[in-house]
Amino acid sequence: xxxxxxxxxxxxxxxxxxxxxxxxxxxxxxxxxxxxxxxxxxxxxxxxxxxxxxxxxxxxxxxxxxxxxxxxxxxxxxxxxxxxxxxxxxxxxxxxxxxxxxxxxxxxxxxxxxxxxxxxxxxxxxxxxxxxxxxxxxxxxx
Numbered sequence: 485x486x487x488x489x490x491x492x493x494x495x496x497x498x499x500x501x502x503x504x505x506x507x508x509x510x511x512x513x514x515x516x517x518x519x520x521x522x523x524x525x526x527x528x529x530x531x532x533x534x535x536x537x538x539x540x541x542x543x544x545x546x547x548x549x550x551x552x553x554x555x556x557x558x559x560x561x562x563x564x565x566x567x568x569x570x571x572x573x574x575x576x577x578x579x580x581x582x583x584x585x586x587x588x589x590x591x592x593x594x595x596x597x598x599x600x601x602x603x604x605x606x607x608x609x610x611x612x613x614x615x616x617x618x619x620x621x622x623x624x625x626x
Contacts, residue, residue, distance in 0.1 A: 495519025 493501065495516050502512025535541045 495523055 498512050498519060499516025502516055
């Protein structure tokens with residue numbers, strides 16, 4: 485008889501065993517993944533705790549409000565200067581009525597050309613006589 489020794493598997497060993505065996509595979513894979521996740525979370529928390537105790541993180545957290553205040557002040561300056569900057573930009577664009585006047589003149593020329601074309605075309609065609617008799621009798625002029 486062989487004595488059974490109760491050895492605990494590490495999450496990595498459990499994961500590799502679960503991937504090897506098919507009968508208990510899904511259970512071991514799940515337990516291995518959860519164990520690895522818990523181990524890495526515990527290690528991350530310990531690292532944060534150590535950094536905080538060392539004071540590095542404490543200094544960064546202490547400097548954060550000052551940095552935020554500087555950033556907010558800079559943003560506020562930009563926002564207060566925005567209306568003036570927009571006015572300056574509009575003035576520098578040199579918007580005038582000239583483009584509108586040119587567009588109106590171009591539209592008038594096109595409209596006049598279309599009217600002239602229609603009149604010339606209408607007058608150059610001979611008048612077609614209708615095969616029907618006129619609905620109103622034409623009286624000769626005295």
